[in-house]
Amino acid sequence: MIARLNAPISFLFTRYLSRPGLTRARFLQHQERALGKWLHRAVPKVPAFADAPAHLSMLPVMDKAQLMANFAQYNSQGITADQVRRALKSGDQIGALTVGASTGTSGNQGLFVISDAERFRWLGSILAKTMADLLWHKQRVAILLPRGTGLYDSANQIQRLQLRFFDVTRGPDAWRAELETFDPTVIVAAPKVLRAMAEEKFSLRPLRVFSAAETLDPLDRPVIEAAFGRGLGQIYMATEGLFGVTCRHGRLHLAEDSVHFEFESVGDGLVTPLISSFRRETQILARYRMNDLLRLDPEPCSCGTPLQAVTEIVGRMDDCFHLHGASGPQMLTPDVLRNAVVMADHRITDFRVVQTGPAAVELALPADLPPDAGLAARHGLQSLLDARGLHAKIALTYGPLPLDVSRKLRRVEYRAPSGKP
Numbered sequence: 001m002i003a004r005l006n007a008p009i010s011f012l013f014t015r016y017l018s019r020p021g022l023t024r025a026r027f028l029q030h031q032e033r034a035l036g037k038w039l040h041r042a043v044p045k046v047p048a049f050a051d052a053p054a055h056l057s058m059l060p061v062m063d064k065a066q067l068m069a070n071f072a073q074y075n076s077q078g079i080t081a082d083q084v085r086r087a088l089k090s091g092d093q094i095g096a097l098t099v100g101a102s103t104g105t106s107g108n109q110g111l112f113v114i115s116d117a118e119r120f121r122w123l124g125s126i127l128a129k130t131m132a133d134l135l136w137h138k139q140r141v142a143i144l145l146p147r148g149t150g151l152y153d154s155a156n157q158i159q160r161l162q163l164r165f166f167d168v169t170r171g172p173d174a175w176r177a178e179l180e181t182f183d184p185t186v187i188v189a190a191p192k193v194l195r196a197m198a199e200e201k202f203s204l205r206p207l208r209v210f211s212a213a214e215t216l217d218p219l220d221r222p223v224i225e226a227a228f229g230r231g232l233g234q235i236y237m238a239t240e241g242l243f244g245v246t247c248r249h250g251r252l253h254l255a256e257d258s259v260h261f262e263f264e265s266v267g268d269g270l271v272t273p274l275i276s277s278f279r280r281e282t283q284i285l286a287r288y289r290m291n292d293l294l295r296l297d298p299e300p301c302s303c304g305t306p307l308q309a310v311t312e313i314v315g316r317m318d319d320c321f322h323l324h325g326a327s328g329p330q331m332l333t334p335d336v337l338r339n340a341v342v343m344a345d346h347r348i349t350d351f352r353v354v355q356t357g358p359a360a361v362e363l364a365l366p367a368d369l370p371p372d373a374g375l376a377a378r379h380g381l382q383s384l385l386d387a388r389g390l391h392a393k394i395a396l397t398y399g400p401l402p403l404d405v406s407r408k409l410r411r412v413e414y415r416a417p418s419g420k421p
């Protein structure tokens, strides 16, 4: 019962800290205080940081490989990654703690462990950011995400919410009728699932639609927005936590009320975040390097919140291409590759570009795309490589690009066995 109180407290706290009119300077004072307390009290309680200085800038940077190799060192209960995996076979609890996993392949699967209090705090925060203004009435929320945990179940203990999960490991035909009967007011799904619902003309009339779990490609946004008649919001979250939500003015804001962000520049105006989750105490993520590539928005948002706005999440570092040219190796980010393809011809509404070898790129296009559009796309990619002095052979193929519910959709993907500088 006490744990549950964290939801309304966190809800109000999140609203308070992201409220319009709170200046950035005042907000940062709040954040610094919370961060300082966490560094003194919570961080040293896990073995990995037992002797660490209580200053953020003096802590080492950590990443997923480190966390997964030494999982027990980063949580206060000494729970190992194997214990989490074993627990996930029969549920999602270890004692009073909730555990979960990302849906990635076992090689790079992420795991987490959180307490009941933290679970409800997360819930309060996400509700405050996504639907605070809707909660005057009971909402029917449809979650169409791969389920690695019972994390969301806590939401069904909130009176104003009726939550229903749909098994997206099966294709849309398996759950279409049930979803339409449920008639959700809020829908949360991966962009590829939203797009499939849009193209299949599902009979739905949600008040709010959020994309989550995968990078939202600008190609999918207009299709989804037109079908649902609503602006498409984003929930930026991962196994590591909740990192951002789109505001009512349509801009994505970082969840700086619970996460401290530092940024590492990777060129082309893009950054990767180092996150410190200063409201989590069971598992410590401090200066944890995320794999995401963000373009920060220098302009404040008209919604008035002090939280940093993000123009776009352009993809993941893993998906960057690594090609060689006369001036040595170069990295190409997914947004640059995507733009080279889609800006070549307006008829291109879907594609895949994969680096398959140190100097080999595959471009796959829908079977029904007119050949001149396909050639324009290949020319667009070739021009990009030429402009940067890079060498690669581009193989163009046409075929079906079906909805694959078993893996994350990445239109731009790096799959070369070697070649990274």
Ligand SMILES: [Zn+2]
Pocket: 247, 248, 249, 250, 251, 253, 301, 302, 303, 304, 305
């Ligand atoms: Zn805003």
